[in-house]
Amino acid sequence: EPEVTQTPSHQVTQMGQEVILRCVPISNHLYFYWYRQILGQKVEFLVSFYNNEISEKSEIFDDQFSVERPDGSNFTLKIRSTKLEDSAMYFCASQGSRTGPYEQYFGPGTRLTVT
Amino acid sequence: AQSVAQPEDQVNVAEGNPLTVKCTYSVSGNPYLFWYVQYPNRGLQFLLKYITGDNLVKGSYGFEAEFNKSQTSFHLKKPSALVSDSALYFCAVRDTNAGKSTFGDGTTLTVKP
Numbered sequence: 001e002p003e004v005t006q007t008p009s010h011q012v013t014q015m016g017q018e019v020i021l022r023c024v025p026i027s028n029h030l031y032f033y034w035y036r037q038i039l040g041q042k043v044e045f046l047v048s049f050y051n052n053e054i055s056e057k058s059e060i061f062d063d064q065f066s067v068e069r070p071d072g073s074n075f076t077l078k079i080r081s082t083k084l085e086d087s088a089m090y091f092c093a094s095q096g097s098r099t100g101p102y103e104q105y106f107g108p109g110t111r112l113t114v115t
Numbered sequence: 116a117q118s119v120a121q122p123e124d125q126v127n128v129a130e131g132n133p134l135t136v137k138c139t140y141s142v143s144g145n146p147y148l149f150w151y152v153q154y155p156n157r158g159l160q161f162l163l164k165y166i167t168g169d170n171l172v173k174g175s176y177g178f179e180a181e182f183n184k185s186q187t188s189f190h191l192k193k194p195s196a197l198v199s200d201s202a203l204y205f206c207a208v209r210d211t212n213a214g215k216s217t218f219g220d221g222t223t224l225t226v227k228p
Contacts, residue, residue: 004158031213043159043205043218056215091158098213102147102166106159 002026004107006092012113013082021077021110023092031095032075033104034067036060036088043091049075082114117142119208121219128196128226136191136222138206148189149207149216150180159205165189176200196226 005024013019025032034046047057049067066078075094079086089111093104118141128134140146147166151159163174165182173179180191189206203223207216 033215035216035218042220043207045215045217048214050213058215093159095213100166100212101164102212103149103161103164104216105161106151108158 004092004094004105006090006107006110008110009108010111010113012115015084015114016081019079019082019112021079021090021092021112023075023077023107024073025075025092025094026096026105027073029094029096029105031055031097031104032067032069033093033095034077035091035093035106037091037109038088046077046090079112082112084114087112087114117208117210117215117217119206119217119219121204121206121222123222124220125223125225128224130198130226130228131195134191134193134196134200134224134226136204136206136224138189138191138219139187140189140206140208141187142208142210144210146187146189147209147212148180148182150174150178150189150191151205151207151218153203153205153221155202162191162204196224198226198228200224201226 007022032049037043047061048055064080068076089109091109092107095104120139149164150162165172170182203221205221206219209216
Protein backbone atom coordinates (compact mmCIF):
# COMPACT_ATOMS: atom_id res chain seq x y z
CA GLU A 1 0.00 0.00 0.00
CA PRO A 2 1.37 3.45 -0.85
CA GLU A 3 2.62 5.47 2.08
CA VAL A 4 4.06 8.85 2.96
CA THR A 5 7.75 8.74 3.81
CA GLN A 6 9.81 11.28 5.74
CA THR A 7 13.52 11.82 6.24
CA PRO A 8 15.38 12.03 8.49
CA SER A 9 13.61 10.22 11.29
CA HIS A 10 15.50 12.28 13.85
CA GLN A 11 17.33 15.57 13.41
CA VAL A 12 19.38 17.25 16.10
CA THR A 13 20.43 20.83 15.47
CA GLN A 14 21.75 23.82 17.33
CA MET A 15 19.65 26.88 17.95
CA GLY A 16 19.93 29.33 15.06
CA GLN A 17 20.74 26.69 12.47
CA GLU A 18 18.67 25.97 9.39
CA VAL A 19 16.99 22.61 8.96
CA ILE A 20 15.18 21.02 6.05
CA LEU A 21 12.70 18.25 6.68
CA ARG A 22 11.86 16.10 3.70
CA CYS A 23 8.73 14.23 2.73
CA VAL A 24 7.69 12.10 -0.20
CA PRO A 25 3.89 12.17 -0.39
CA ILE A 26 1.83 9.44 -1.98
CA SER A 27 2.21 9.75 -5.72
CA ASN A 28 -0.78 11.30 -7.55
CA HIS A 29 -1.91 13.05 -4.37
CA LEU A 30 -2.61 16.72 -4.86
CA TYR A 31 -2.81 18.23 -1.36
CA PHE A 32 0.12 18.38 1.04
CA TYR A 33 0.37 19.36 4.66
CA TRP A 34 2.76 19.83 7.52
CA TYR A 35 1.67 19.36 11.11
CA ARG A 36 3.68 19.26 14.29
CA GLN A 37 3.28 17.62 17.65
CA ILE A 38 5.17 18.83 20.67
CA LEU A 39 6.00 15.80 22.78
CA GLY A 40 2.83 14.05 23.90
CA GLN A 41 0.62 17.00 23.06
CA LYS A 42 -1.95 17.74 20.41
CA VAL A 43 -1.25 17.72 16.70
CA GLU A 44 -1.10 21.27 15.31
CA PHE A 45 -1.58 22.36 11.72
CA LEU A 46 1.26 24.34 10.17
CA VAL A 47 0.60 24.73 6.46
CA SER A 48 -1.26 23.31 3.49
CA PHE A 49 0.03 23.32 -0.09
CA TYR A 50 -1.82 22.84 -3.34
CA ASN A 51 -1.03 23.59 -6.95
CA ASN A 52 2.48 24.73 -6.05
CA GLU A 53 1.44 27.34 -3.57
CA ILE A 54 0.49 27.70 0.08
CA SER A 55 -3.27 27.49 0.45
CA GLU A 56 -3.44 28.06 4.21
CA LYS A 57 -1.03 28.56 7.09
CA SER A 58 -1.34 28.83 10.83
CA GLU A 59 0.02 31.51 13.12
CA ILE A 60 2.87 29.12 13.98
CA PHE A 61 4.05 29.23 10.37
CA ASP A 62 5.89 32.54 10.54
CA ASP A 63 8.65 33.97 8.35
CA GLN A 64 11.12 31.41 9.67
CA PHE A 65 9.22 28.63 7.95
CA SER A 66 8.92 27.86 4.26
CA VAL A 67 7.72 24.97 2.13
CA GLU A 68 8.65 23.82 -1.30
CA ARG A 69 7.86 21.09 -3.76
CA PRO A 70 11.06 21.24 -5.75
CA ASP A 71 10.74 18.33 -8.14
CA GLY A 72 7.20 17.02 -8.25
CA SER A 73 7.80 14.27 -5.74
CA ASN A 74 9.45 15.76 -2.66
CA PHE A 75 7.79 18.19 -0.29
CA THR A 76 10.07 20.03 2.11
CA LEU A 77 9.71 22.14 5.22
CA LYS A 78 12.55 24.56 5.96
CA ILE A 79 13.11 26.31 9.25
CA ARG A 80 15.61 29.09 8.67
CA SER A 81 16.79 29.79 12.20
CA THR A 82 15.66 27.18 14.67
CA LYS A 83 14.54 28.03 18.20
CA LEU A 84 14.37 25.77 21.22
CA GLU A 85 10.57 25.83 20.99
CA ASP A 86 10.72 24.35 17.49
CA SER A 87 11.61 21.01 19.08
CA ALA A 88 8.75 18.71 18.13
CA MET A 89 7.69 15.84 15.93
CA TYR A 90 6.91 17.12 12.43
CA PHE A 91 4.45 15.17 10.33
CA CYS A 92 3.91 15.43 6.62
CA ALA A 93 0.53 14.42 5.21
CA SER A 94 -1.00 14.12 1.79
CA GLN A 95 -4.53 13.84 0.45
CA GLY A 96 -5.68 12.60 -2.92
CA SER A 97 -8.22 15.10 -4.14
CA ARG A 98 -11.23 17.24 -3.23
CA THR A 99 -13.60 14.54 -4.44
CA GLY A 100 -12.28 11.77 -2.23
CA PRO A 101 -10.93 9.91 -0.46
CA TYR A 102 -10.94 12.64 2.14
CA GLU A 103 -8.55 11.33 4.73
CA GLN A 104 -5.09 12.71 5.06
CA TYR A 105 -2.34 10.11 5.12
CA PHE A 106 0.46 10.85 7.54
CA GLY A 107 4.12 9.99 7.37
CA PRO A 108 6.02 8.51 10.33
CA GLY A 109 7.35 11.92 11.34
CA THR A 110 10.71 13.62 11.88
CA ARG A 111 11.68 14.26 15.46
CA LEU A 112 13.44 17.63 15.57
CA THR A 113 15.55 18.38 18.62
CA VAL A 114 16.94 21.90 18.94
CA THR A 115 19.71 22.30 21.51
CA ALA B 116 -13.70 28.18 13.04
CA GLN B 117 -13.49 24.50 13.86
CA SER B 118 -12.66 22.76 17.10
CA VAL B 119 -12.61 19.33 18.69
CA ALA B 120 -12.91 18.27 22.29
CA GLN B 121 -11.86 14.92 23.68
CA PRO B 122 -13.06 15.18 27.27
CA GLU B 123 -11.11 12.21 28.62
CA ASP B 124 -7.32 12.24 28.79
CA GLN B 125 -7.33 8.56 29.66
CA VAL B 126 -9.69 5.63 29.18
CA ASN B 127 -9.04 2.31 30.87
CA VAL B 128 -10.89 -0.86 29.96
CA ALA B 129 -10.43 -4.56 30.52
CA GLU B 130 -9.67 -6.80 27.58
CA GLY B 131 -12.86 -8.16 26.04
CA ASN B 132 -15.00 -5.29 27.31
CA PRO B 133 -16.50 -2.68 25.00
CA LEU B 134 -14.69 0.63 24.73
CA THR B 135 -15.78 4.16 23.93
CA VAL B 136 -13.55 7.14 23.29
CA LYS B 137 -15.50 10.38 23.21
CA CYS B 138 -15.25 13.27 20.79
CA THR B 139 -17.36 16.37 20.27
CA TYR B 140 -16.80 18.91 17.55
CA SER B 141 -17.72 22.35 16.35
CA VAL B 142 -17.69 23.50 12.72
CA SER B 143 -19.50 26.16 10.77
CA GLY B 144 -20.71 23.87 7.99
CA ASN B 145 -20.99 20.15 7.39
CA PRO B 146 -18.31 18.27 9.30
CA TYR B 147 -15.69 15.96 7.89
CA LEU B 148 -14.75 13.79 10.88
CA PHE B 149 -11.83 11.44 11.35
CA TRP B 150 -10.27 9.18 13.94
CA TYR B 151 -6.54 8.47 14.00
CA VAL B 152 -4.47 6.22 16.23
CA GLN B 153 -0.87 6.82 17.27
CA TYR B 154 1.35 4.12 18.71
CA PRO B 155 4.48 5.17 20.65
CA ASN B 156 7.10 6.85 18.46
CA ARG B 157 4.97 6.32 15.37
CA GLY B 158 2.95 8.47 13.01
CA LEU B 159 -0.79 8.92 12.84
CA GLN B 160 -2.68 6.01 11.39
CA PHE B 161 -6.11 6.60 9.86
CA LEU B 162 -8.90 4.53 11.43
CA LEU B 163 -12.17 5.78 10.00
CA LYS B 164 -14.07 8.78 8.74
CA TYR B 165 -17.55 10.24 8.50
CA ILE B 166 -18.33 12.38 5.49
CA THR B 167 -21.99 11.70 4.77
CA GLY B 168 -24.47 8.84 4.83
CA ASP B 169 -25.00 6.31 7.59
CA ASN B 170 -24.34 7.66 11.05
CA LEU B 171 -22.51 4.49 12.06
CA VAL B 172 -19.23 4.11 10.22
CA LYS B 173 -16.94 1.13 10.37
CA GLY B 174 -13.20 1.30 10.12
CA SER B 175 -9.98 -0.60 10.60
CA TYR B 176 -9.29 -3.20 13.31
CA GLY B 177 -12.95 -3.58 14.31
CA PHE B 178 -13.42 0.05 15.30
CA GLU B 179 -16.57 1.97 14.53
CA ALA B 180 -17.84 5.45 15.28
CA GLU B 181 -21.25 6.98 15.61
CA PHE B 182 -21.99 10.41 14.20
CA ASN B 183 -24.63 12.31 16.14
CA LYS B 184 -25.47 15.63 14.56
CA SER B 185 -27.74 16.90 17.34
CA GLN B 186 -25.10 16.24 19.99
CA THR B 187 -22.22 17.20 17.65
CA SER B 188 -20.44 14.03 18.68
CA PHE B 189 -18.40 11.38 16.94
CA HIS B 190 -17.55 8.76 19.56
CA LEU B 191 -15.19 5.92 18.73
CA LYS B 192 -16.29 2.44 19.78
CA LYS B 193 -15.24 -1.16 19.71
CA PRO B 194 -17.36 -4.05 20.98
CA SER B 195 -14.46 -6.04 22.43
CA ALA B 196 -11.16 -4.38 23.33
CA LEU B 197 -7.76 -5.97 22.79
CA VAL B 198 -4.57 -5.25 24.71
CA SER B 199 -3.03 -4.28 21.38
CA ASP B 200 -5.59 -1.45 21.06
CA SER B 201 -3.69 0.43 23.77
CA ALA B 202 -2.53 3.64 22.11
CA LEU B 203 -3.22 7.37 21.77
CA TYR B 204 -6.38 8.20 19.84
CA PHE B 205 -7.07 11.50 18.10
CA CYS B 206 -10.33 12.82 16.77
CA ALA B 207 -10.05 15.38 13.95
CA VAL B 208 -12.46 17.63 12.13
CA ARG B 209 -12.52 19.99 9.24
CA ASP B 210 -15.26 21.90 7.43
CA THR B 211 -14.06 21.39 3.88
CA ASN B 212 -13.24 18.43 1.67
CA ALA B 213 -9.57 19.44 1.60
CA GLY B 214 -7.66 21.62 4.03
CA LYS B 215 -6.59 22.08 7.60
CA SER B 216 -7.61 19.38 10.05
CA THR B 217 -8.08 20.36 13.66
CA PHE B 218 -7.20 17.67 16.16
CA GLY B 219 -8.38 17.02 19.68
CA ASP B 220 -5.92 16.75 22.54
CA GLY B 221 -5.92 12.97 22.29
CA THR B 222 -7.12 10.20 24.58
CA THR B 223 -4.80 7.52 25.87
CA LEU B 224 -6.54 4.15 25.77
CA THR B 225 -5.18 1.45 28.03
CA VAL B 226 -6.58 -2.05 27.72
CA LYS B 227 -5.60 -4.33 30.58
CA PRO B 228 -5.47 -8.13 30.32
